[in-house]
Amino acid sequence: MVTLKMSLSCFFLLQISLFLLFSFDPTNAHGLKVGFYDNTCPKAELIVMKSVSDVMKKDPTIGAPLLRMFFHDCFVRGCEGSVLLELKNKKDEKNAAPNLSIRGFEVIDNIKASLEKECPGVVSCSDVLALVARDAVVAMNGRSWGVETGRRDGRVTNINEANSNLPSPFDNITSLITQFHSKGLDKKDLAVLSGGHTVGIGHCPLIANRLYNFTGKGDSDPNLDSEYAARLKQKCKPTDTTTALEMDPGSFKTFDDSFFKLVSKRRGFFQSDAALLDNQETKSYVLKQTKNHGSTFFEDFGVSMVKMGRIGVLTGRVGEIRKKCTMVN
Ligand code: HEM
The missing domain is CATH 1.10.420.10 (Peroxidase, domain 2)
Structure with missing residues (x-):
């Protein structure tokens, strides 16, 4: 009887271990993971890295605003690409005072266009920002890190939110x-x-x-x-x-x-x-x-940066993968 009980519990233990082993997914609690596009768009990170390195060879000063752009995206509505959206009435984040000195939006738009050619509708604009920030740091001689991806893009941008959520250089x-x-x-x-x-x-x-x-x-x-x-x-x-x-x-x-x-x-x-x-x-x-x-x-x-990259992310079925970073689908 004891042996039967033991072999039954061993069997269940084995089942649980196998379940855990095969269902292991390195996605974190925010639904992001390093290498999210490994199967769906294997060349995505390479395309971003090559593009950043190319533009920075032409203009080495563009790396700084590209890094800043990710911070400004994440602090307003989370890292969901709202800083890239453009509204006809100009009441978008891009036109908020702290964002007027940000350069390099066209770099993001061009990278997104290349990604759309490679794998249409797969890579989000918010992930492009996260990858570009890392690659810009690397191109400026900084150290690399594994960028978590899997963000989806938001559909809202609001000038007032940018003005009120971004820290000021006069802050204590x-x-x-x-x-x-x-x-x-x-x-x-x-x-x-x-x-x-x-x-x-x-x-x-x-x-x-x-x-x-x-x-x-x-x-x-x-x-x-x-x-x-x-x-x-x-x-x-x-x-x-x-x-x-x-x-x-x-x-x-x-x-x-x-x-x-x-x-x-x-x-x-x-x-x-x-x-x-x-x-x-x-x-x-x-x-x-x-x-x-x-x-x-x-x-x-x-x-x-990884921690900042988790702020207010949209994952799973919420949000969308924008076709163009400047407008919702
Ligand atoms: C702690 C609160 C922060 C404040 C108050 C702040 C404020 C500012 C301001 C006022 C500028 C100059 C804008 C201009 O005159 O053109 C600036 C530039 C910059 N910020 Fe911050 N920032 C903060 C945090 C960050 C963070 C977290 C990052 C990125 C991790 C960042 C990255 C940059 C970079 C790279 C520039 C230079 C941009 C360029 O060369 O065009 N900042 N920041």
């Missing part, structure tokens, strides 16, 4: 932490992802208050290194609305860890960068990255 640390928290990202993610400012440019009006009239008495931001402030003042005159400066002077096309060295020396470009020193956790992350052999930034960046 409390506000930044709250905004990131509301998207499921923690203080570490905030510090890590702010490191994206190791590439790219920022426009003068966004730092003019730090240089010329911080407390209304014609003074500079006391949290900005005075030598650096003097240098910035030479390039940004008070009424200059057009000049853009390298946020990481000297290596603004290279994805390195110098952002953290700058911030630690009170040379963060925006108030929101400098603010990382105003919280114990974000500050200690910044300082850790400045230590020789202490930098974990390159690994951390991939991890936080």
Whole structure:
């Protein structure tokens, strides 16, 4: 009797193990997985990588706005491609103030066109953004990471949502932490992802208050290194609305860890960068990255990008696979 019971439970255990083995699917709780297109469009990731590398050979400065684009997509309605949609009345995210300085939308549209030729109706615009962000970082000498795919595209874009959901360069640390928290990202993610400012440019009006009239008495931001402030003042005159400066002077096309060295020396470009020193956790992350052999930034960046890439995703049967990234089907 005992032996019969034992062999029955062994049989059931075996059944359960086999079930688990064969039904294992590396899809995460958000319905995304690395290599989602391996069977349905095997060349998808290769096509994206080759296209990014080609455009960046012609214009190495395009990598930064392409990385920024993914962040701006994810923070507004989630990573579902709403930043790419265009409305006739122009009340779309693209026309929101923080997005007016984003370049490279045509790069996404061209990549999507190539993907439609290769496998029509398969690869979403939101996944294109996620893959392009990774490939842009790699093309700027950063480290690669496995991009989760399987997102579907949304059908809504709204200018007001972009204005209210994207953090401002004037935000303080409390506000930044709250905004990131509301998207499921923690203080570490905030510090890590702010490191994206190791590439790219920022426009003068966004730092003019730090240089010329911080407390209304014609003074500079006391949290900005005075030598650096003097240098910035030479390039940004008070009424200059057009000049853009390298946020990481000297290596603004290279994805390195110098952002953290700058911030630690009170040379963060925006108030929101400098603010990382105003919280114990974000500050200690910044300082850790400045230590020789202490930098974990390159690994951390991939991890936080994957986490950011899960915000508000549409998977399974919701949303659609847009034919063109600028319009719903
Ligand atoms: C923490 C909150 C953040 C704020 C307040 C912020 C704000 C800004 C602003 C104001 C600019 C300059 C726009 C211009 O003058 O043209 C900028 C540029 C940029 N941001 Fe952020 N950002 C934040 C987080 C991020 C994140 C998470 C990423 C990506 C992981 C990112 C990537 C970039 C890049 C690459 C640029 C340069 C774009 C270019 O060269 O055109 N930012 N950001």
